[in-house]
Amino acid sequence: MFACCDxxxxxxxxxxxxxxxxxxxxxxxxxxxxxxxxxPTPPAQLPVENKFDPIRxxxxxxxxxxxxxxxxxVLTDKYALDEDIAKALRVHLIAHAPAHALEVYSFAxxxxxxxxxxxxxxxxxxxxxxxxxxxxxxxxxxAYHKLVRLQDFRxxxxxxxxxGEEIFPHGKAKKxxxxxxxxxxxxxxxxxxxxxxxxxxxxxxxxxxxxxxRPPAGxxxxxx
Numbered sequence: 692m693f694a695c696c697d698x699x700x701x702x703x704x705x706x707x708x709x710x711x712x713x714x715x716x717x718x719x720x721x722x723x724x725x726x727x728x729x730x731p732t733p734p735a736q737l738p739v740e741n742k743f744d745p746i747r748x749x750x751x752x753x754x755x756x757x758x759x760x761x762x763x764x765v766l767t768d769k770y771a772l773d774e775d776i777a778k779a780l781r782v783h784l785i786a787h788a789p790a791h792a793l794e795v796y797s798f799a800x801x802x803x804x805x806x807x808x809x810x811x812x813x814x815x816x817x818x819x820x821x822x823x824x825x826x827x828x829x830x831x832x833x834a835y836h837k838l839v840r841l842q843d844f845r846x847x848x849x850x851x852x853x854x855g856e857e858i859f860p861h862g863k864a865k866k867x868x869x870x871x872x873x874x875x876x877x878x879x880x881x882x883x884x885x886x887x888x889x890x891x892x893x894x895x896x897x898x899x900x901x902x903x904x905r906p907p908a909g910x911x912x913x914x915x
Contacts, residue, residue, distance in 0.1 A: 719762065719766065722762055722763065722766060723766050723770065726763065726766060726767065726772060726776055727772070730773070730775065730776050730779065731754065731763075731776065731779045731780060731783065732779055733779050733782040733783070734748040734749060734752040734753045734754075734782060734783055734786050735748065735749040735752040736748055736749075737749055745789075747789075748786040753783055753786045753787065754780070754783045756784075756787045756791055756794070756795075759780060759783055759784055759787075760794075760798055763780055764780060764784075764798075764802070767780060781804060781807055784798070784799065784804075784807055785807055785810050785811065788810060788811040788813075788814050789814050792811050792812070792813075792814035792815040792816075793815055793821065793825060793826075793828065793829070794828060795807070795811040796808050796811040796812050796815060796829075796834075796838065797828045797829050797830055797834070799811060800829070800830055800834040800837075801830040801834075808834075809841075812838055812841055812842075815838065815842070817842065818835075818838070818839060818842070
């Protein structure tokens, strides 16, 4: 939006009385100017021990969730700010998912952020664990139904993988524990199943629920 205000040597200089009216409160104008002149960067990631550990962010580098939802995303959308700004804000949104999963999922779903909604859904507890007032933040029945079906699929996929795997595929493990390679293989299959199912949900969002089928076990080549 603000590209139209950039100086252009080939155009006629603007008149002195020209002005751009912004109907925003002082605090909102400060935030808008900050977004324009000092765009946010993604929060700093904390080191992980292996590739299956969830990505964690330094809390001191994450923008507070109330400011994100009620101010920064609103300004970014209203004034059509650069996409790089929006991408950085979405990373800050995901950084809040472990502690505020339902709120992040609801906001992402309402604003058609499918990837962020899927990422946040992994941290949501069983729906019966939430109070009615908390459930009401989910924007619509479609978002609620997708979440319930996704949770049901994950439970069934884990059960299927556990029942189909040997407990000790490499012989008796030390202290009756499965070998590390067994859990690496299990994590890879679980991730593939989950990702494949969510992609099917996106492709058939407006179809009848029975049109979505769980992928067969053993899918090892699903591209993210």
